[in-house]
Amino acid sequence: MIDERDPDHPGDRVYTGRAGADAPLDRGWLLGHFKPEGDLRHSADVEVKWGVHPAGEERAEWAVGEKRTALLVLVSGRFRLLFRSGGVLLTEQGDYVVWHPGTDHSWIAEEDSVVLTVRWPSIAGYRVGG
Numbered sequence: 001m002i003d004e005r006d007p008d009h010p011g012d013r014v015y016t017g018r019a020g021a022d023a024p025l026d027r028g029w030l031l032g033h034f035k036p037e038g039d040l041r042h043s044a045d046v047e048v049k050w051g052v053h054p055a056g057e058e059r060a061e062w063a064v065g066e067k068r069t070a071l072l073v074l075v076s077g078r079f080r081l082l083f084r085s086g087g088v089l090l091t092e093q094g095d096y097v098v099w100h101p102g103t104d105h106s107w108i109a110e111e112d113s114v115v116l117t118v119r120w121p122s123i124a125g126y127r128v129g130g
Contacts, residue, residue: 015040044122051113062104069119075114079108083099
């Protein structure tokens with residue numbers, strides 16, 4: 001239950017943070033199975049990443065064998081997702097792409113970019129990388 005009398009300390013059922021500060025602590029991931037048990041950010045259902053990518057940064061290798069569905073939303077910048085079937089260029093804030101399990105992908109930040117990625121489910125012991 002949230003104690004509305006003290007907005008700076010809402011109780012043990014609410015976590016507050018700052019993506020820019022928290023994200024670098026776990027390769028950008030803010031929420032998922034990899035957070036410690038008991039941490040409100042621990043989830044077997046979903047993973048959330050705040051990705052900050054300088055211009056020219058690209059994924060070192062293709063992500064293959066993905067077992068999760070993913071959603072990537074452009075917050076700022078210019079960001080290109082690459083799929084075996086072609087590419088998708090995100091240029092306006094709020095542009096997004098969804099892909100399903102088994103879809104190989106890679107990416108490149110064409111400008112300094114911030115993206116929000118959501119993957120589900122969060123599979124313990126499974127990692128396809130950043």
